[in-house]
Amino acid sequence: MSTEHTPSDAQQEHTSSRELLGWLWHGYLRHYMGLLGVAVIFMLIEGATMGALGYMMQPMFDLVFVAGNTSALFWVSLAFLGIFSMRGISSVTQKVLLSKVSQSSAARLRKDMLARLIRQDPSFHQSHAPGLLLQRVQTDVGAINAVWQAMITGAGRDLVALVAVLSVAVSIDWRWTLILLIGVPGLLLPISLLQKYVRRKASEARDLGAALATRLDEIFHGIVPIKLNKLEDYQLGRFSNHTDSFVKAEVKAAFGTSAISGMTDIMAGVGFMAVLLYGGSEIISGEKTVGQFMSFFTSIGLSFEPMRRLANISGVWQAAAAALERIKALMDAPILLTSPQNPQAAPKGLPSIHLNAVNLNYGEAEILRSLTLEAEAGKTTALVGASGAGKSTIFNLLTRMVDPQSGAVQINDTNVADLDTDDLRGLFSVVTQEGLLFDETLRENIVLGRQDVSEEALQKALDASHVADFLEKLPHGLDTLVGPRGSALSGGQRQRVVIARALLRNTPILLLDEATSALDAQSEKVVQQALDSLSGGRTTLVIAHRLSTVRNADKIIVMERGQVADQGTHDELLERGGIYADLYRLQFQDGKTLLDPKGIAAQIPATMASEKTAPTGWVRRLITRLLG
Secondary structure, three states: OOOOOOOOHHHHHHOOHHHHHHHHHHHOHHHHHHHHHHHHHHHHHHHHHHHHHHHHHHHHHHHHHHOOOHHHHHHHHHHHHHHHHHHHHHHHHHHHHHHHHHHHHHHHHHHHHHHHHOOOOHHHHHHOOHHHHHHHHHHHHHHHHHHHHHHHHHHHHHHHHHHHHHHHHHHHOHHHHHHHOOOHHHHHHHHHHHHHHHHHHHHHHHHHHHHHHHHHHHHHHOHHHHHHOOOHHHHHHHHHHHHHHHHHHHHHHHHHHHHHHHHHHHHHHHHHHHHHHHHHHHHHHOOOOHHHHHHHHHHHHHHHHHHHHHHHHHHHHHHHHHHHHHHHHHHHOOOOOOOOOOOEOOOOOOOOEEEEEEEEEEOOEEEEEEEEEEEOOOOEEEEEEOOOOOHHHHHHHHOOOOOOOEEEEEEOOEEHHHEOHHHHHOOEEEEEOOOOOOOOEHHHHHHOOOOOOOHHHHHHHHHHOOOHHHHOOOOOHHHOEOOHHHOOOOHHHHHHHHHHHHHHHOOOEEEEEOOOOOOOHHHHHHHHHHHHHHHOOOEEEEEOOOHHHOOOOOEEEEEEOOEEEEEEOHHHHHHHOOHHHHHHHHHOHHHOOOOOHHHHHHHOOHHHHOOOOOOOOHHHHHHHHHHO
């Protein structure tokens, strides 16, 4: 399973809350300043109604209940109706506006993340598992979205409400208010420690959540081999272990967050008790009225909930900051393969392909060593050799999925690094053995969103690719859903769909990577016919282990350990002997094609195991080259 770099505690401390909030604001929230401004106004109104409710307690008790003033009863009741009506209207309005802003900003962030991640080179995606990226784009963005909404609500409604009710309390008796808040300074250190604890545990939970998503992604993608190898219990056990660890981290983070608001409640309770003991004697002695008492304690009672929410925000923010750090790290990751600032024009007509003294390493592994080769314009060039010889790497170099450490990769006389990336990849059609399709209709998988494809051009592609052969068997024809990764189609059908897609692209260069290796003999024959139609009039490069599929190529390049070992036509290579001749004879031993030429050593006929027919000559030479 791929892993992600996890920021250390020092790095987390370096990314301050101010930096994270600034990044979130300038990148996303500032686009909705107008809606936010209106929402904040209604939050202020809602918060102010809390203070108004506390204030109205004094006239209700002193003028109506104690003094018995019946004329004041109507006006006090009307005032309460106005306060609650204003509170209800402002509450609904600000919630709708905030929902609009929160969902829109989250959608913008998700779009920006996908736009950034989808342009990263393959090495980035090799080190960042799909499940992890799904977790970042979906779950982490959702967590941040909820938190900043809570922060704005707290800063708007709850802070104003707290100021309003405390103002009422101070107007009644500042000493009672001071006694109530006397324990606040003692909370600062414990809350600071809890914030660090919450951030640490939330960070662990985010990493474990990403591991869970990755585990699920791998299970569902590999469901067939899991069943065939009876790995259900094994995979369930691994997932259960991840889940248990995730639950523990989440519970610990929730404890830290809840402890902050819990400590606030305890402080408020102590203050409330102290005020009751101190102020109760003043009520009994008549120094304060019952209305003042009720107004003060109603205001204090109304302050508990906004105070608790404000205290809770700090803990919730720490949990969100862990997610935001990881999102920001992904967004800040440099895109290594970019288009040049002043790209050259793409070659016209049928181009030739040249690799000159190309060296490429993956880490410490040497893949290509001073590789030089040419694929002539309008001709078919085949690449053969053992697995790991560097054949697929050549395709990655041509399409700039990776850049070499040294040497030149050229289309005609133009280096691929000097072309705009979109223009470069617009020169290629690629057909691989996977035949990857999307969970869309058959039509969409062929046209890939293009609006300029005529029905005539589409029909020609369907006929040439032999998709038309099975189209009538599908329940909805071209509008049939092909299922996840094309699972509703057979392997041969998927390959034909990919070929139809390539025919519609009508590019000058065709790259075929083991396009028929996973097919049965009947499907291979049909797909090979479609490939023959596709390669006509194009510069074609073919990777194949089945030599029967490339014997008619204009040139065959034999690769060994990242270098060109030999090249020529099929007949020339057989006549010269060497790796190609040895491989060809082994595949067609006794006139029978072996099914898996990748595993050459395992494919030696059983009769050769005897002492009389032990591998000698060309067989021993081939095994030495492939395994040595």
